[in-house]
Amino acid sequence: MKEKTTLIKNAKIINEGKVFSGDILIEGEYIKQIDTSISAKSANVKIVDAEGKYILPGVIDDQVHFREPGLTEKATIETESRAAIAGGITSFIEMPNTNPQTTTIEKLEEKFAIAAETSSANYSFMFGGTNDNLEEILKVDKTNVAGLKLFLGSSTGNMLVDNPEVLEKIFSSTDLLISVHCEDEATIKANFKKYHDEYGDDIPVKYHPLIRSEEACYLSSSKAIQLAKKTGARLHIFHLSTGKETKLFSNKIPLKDKKITAEVCIHHLWFTDEDYEKKGTLIKWNPAVKKKSDREQLWKALLDGRIDVIATDHAPHTKDEKDNIYTNAPSGGPLVQHALPAMLEMHHRGKISLEDVVEKMCHNPAILFQVEKRGYIKEGYFADLVLVDLNNPWTVNKDNILYKCGWSPFEGTTFKSRITHTFLNGSLVYQNAEFKNVKAAKRLTFTR
Numbered sequence: 001m002k003e004k005t006t007l008i009k010n011a012k013i014i015n016e017g018k019v020f021s022g023d024i025l026i027e028g029e030y031i032k033q034i035d036t037s038i039s040a041k042s043a044n045v046k047i048v049d050a051e052g053k054y055i056l057p058g059v060i061d062d063q064v065h066f067r068e069p070g071l072t073e074k075a076t077i078e079t080e081s082r083a084a085i086a087g088g089i090t091s092f093i094e095m096p097n098t099n100p101q102t103t104t105i106e107k108l109e110e111k112f113a114i115a116a117e118t119s120s121a122n123y124s125f126m127f128g129g130t131n132d133n134l135e136e137i138l139k140v141d142k143t144n145v146a147g148l149k150l151f152l153g154s155s156t157g158n159m160l161v162d163n164p165e166v167l168e169k170i171f172s173s174t175d176l177l178i179s180v181h182c183e184d185e186a187t188i189k190a191n192f193k194k195y196h197d198e199y200g201d202d203i204p205v206k207y208h209p210l211i212r213s214e215e216a217c218y219l220s221s222s223k224a225i226q227l228a229k230k231t232g233a234r235l236h237i238f239h240l241s242t243g244k245e246t247k248l249f250s251n252k253i254p255l256k257d258k259k260i261t262a263e264v265c266i267h268h269l270w271f272t273d274e275d276y277e278k279k280g281t282l283i284k285w286n287p288a289v290k291k292k293s294d295r296e297q298l299w300k301a302l303l304d305g306r307i308d309v310i311a312t313d314h315a316p317h318t319k320d321e322k323d324n325i326y327t328n329a330p331s332g333g334p335l336v337q338h339a340l341p342a343m344l345e346m347h348h349r350g351k352i353s354l355e356d357v358v359e360k361m362c363h364n365p366a367i368l369f370q371v372e373k374r375g376y377i378k379e380g381y382f383a384d385l386v387l388v389d390l391n392n393p394w395t396v397n398k399d400n401i402l403y404k405c406g407w408s409p410f411e412g413t414t415f416k417s418r419i420t421h422t423f424l425n426g427s428l429v430y431q432n433a434e435f436k437n438v439k440a441a442k443r444l445t446f447t448r
């Protein structure tokens with residue numbers, strides 16, 4: 001059978017630090033040709049006119065919680081991967097704090113099976129480390145998973161790794177890329193007690209960043225870095241939230257050679273502690289959204305290369321769960337549908353260039369995780385492509401939110417940019433707010 005062929009005409013292509021006009025020919029699952037002008041060689045070629053639009057590689061989100069198995073009242077791989085596609089995220093790496101936790105090969109394979117059946121976006125997973133599954137960790141093949149996730153601070157799912165000997169053993173013996181959630185547990189506990197003694201369970205949410213404090217983040221990130229340096233482990237620190245932590249990272253080494261890398265998330269680049277008053281527990285995240293000065297330093301570190309990637313930490317909870325007093329409201333919120341529009345909004349506000357959005361959300365996750373043939377608009381690469389209209393404003397509201405939980409911290413926000421088309425492995429899977437009925441998603445592969 002002849003391969004399906006699509007020709008995208010007149011797009012402004014954002015790739016590898018450049019924006020240029022051109023056409024892209026897709027044959028089967030791959031990008032066949034990129035040129036200033038390509039003409040269709042047969043009547044069977046489907047033409048997509050991208051005049052006036054920008055095209056970028058599909059976003060690779062290195063940290064999402066899609067809640068399956070076991071927490072499906074919050075979200076499923078099926079619902080959230082569709083929201084991701086509508087948000088221009090074509091590949092995701094999902095976290096192990098599900099129920100059961102992804103801490104054995106058997107549980108990991110169960111997740112791969114669910115994703116193979118139901119995911120609309122390309123997928124991989126993090127294996128979960130605990131205080132007592134080192135043997136299982138050592139059985140994991142690094143070409144099969146994105147990496148190993150360790151919670152060095154407690155959060156949703158009770159996966160805290162707090163045994164220092166075990167931690168050192170894991171760091172010194174696994175060849176998996178280790179991704180860590182860094183917040184020092186003892187510091188958090190002491191801070192919590194102080195506020196709890198004063199307010200009981202109903203602590204004002206604005207104290208969240210003082211409980212989950214700068215010091216808690218810095219202490220834990222510093223310790224993880226020390227351990228990585230001592231053991232030679234490959235360490236990736238998730239969701240930096242403080243200016244102080246940014247000083248721990250270097251921009252002197254090319255990303256592909258770095259042993260220690262860092263991520264920042266959408267919420268830490270968008271919100272500040274001034275937003276707690278209006279948004280309350282809806283913006284309660286671990287680590288907490290902190291001060292304006294932290295946000296500014298995170299932006300600076302992102303743009304000067306100390307922070308390597310932007311991700312979402314998409315972590316949905318039901319609205320009922322979130323509508324609770326501080327102590328009972330879980331941390332986390334949904335983001336995959338709005339992450340790229342939010343960063344494009346930051347572009348409109350002069351915070352970041354389009355080239356840098358693409359570098360931090362598409363190229364760098366691909367380099368960092370050694371994702372095979374994705375993250376770039378390149379001949380021979382998978383055709384994961386996103387078309388955006390930079391001047392087509394829309395407002396986030398209940399009618400257009402696709403998350404299973406049905407709410408967003410961005411509700412009421414108007415974004416100037418709209419994702420009009422998403423191509424996944426060569427298939428047009430989303431166009432003008434409609435999903436096409438194609439099963440195109442694939443398991444991510446890695447060149448390790």
Ligand SMILES: NC(=O)N[C@@H](CC(=O)O)C(=O)O
Binds near residue numbers: 065156286333
């Ligand atoms: N980020 C969050 O606030 N919550 C995450 C867990 C985590 O990554 O801490 C969740 O799974 O709910």
